[in-house]
Amino acid sequence: MDIQKAIQSKQKDDAFSVRRVVFIHEQKVPESLEMDEHDESAHHFVGYDENIPVAAGRLRVVEDYGKLERICVIREHRGRHFGQAIISRLEEYTKELGFHKTKLNAQTHAEDFYKSLGYETISDTFIDAGIPHVTMVKHLN
Numbered sequence: 666m667d668i669q670k671a672i673q674s675k676q677k678d679d680a681f682s683v684r685r686v687v688f689i690h691e692q693k694v695p696e697s698l699e700m701d702e703h704d705e706s707a708h709h710f711v712g713y714d715e716n717i718p719v720a721a722g723r724l725r726v727v728e729d730y731g732k733l734e735r736i737c738v739i740r741e742h743r744g745r746h747f748g749q750a751i752i753s754r755l756e757e758y759t760k761e762l763g764f765h766k767t768k769l770n771a772q773t774h775a776e777d778f779y780k781s782l783g784y785e786t787i788s789d790t791f792i793d794a795g796i797p798h799v800t801m802v803k804h805l806n
């Protein structure tokens with residue numbers, strides 16, 4: 666997979682397209698919640714498989730950490746380590762920005778996946794956009 670930082674508008678549109686497929690169409694998150702006020706200032710990344718956008722994620726700097734958000738992979742491309750690749754790139758970029766901690770709000774069905782990547786759960790379950798989540802953190806080396 667080729668992961669690119671969304672610098673050009675086409676890359677950003679591709680990242681948004683993946684998010685729309687996964688969160689809005691598949692998970693039924695209202696577009697007004699999915700596409701939010703942070704999209705303008707966040708760092709967006711998109712993953713391509715043979716030039717087709719299939720994965721996305723965004724990073725925001727909050728306080729002293731990188732906040733990983735909107736991480737998703739189109740259903741037909743799951744199970745091929747694309748999610749892990751996007752997360753790894755977001756973590757690398759967090760370090761490039763000079764931060765050594767990441768935080769994310771994981772859907773509870775993905776909690777074990779994030780634990781396998783070194784994330785630790787630090788919250789009770791809460792509901793976001795009608796979906797159960799937990800907050801997780803990771804200290805980067």
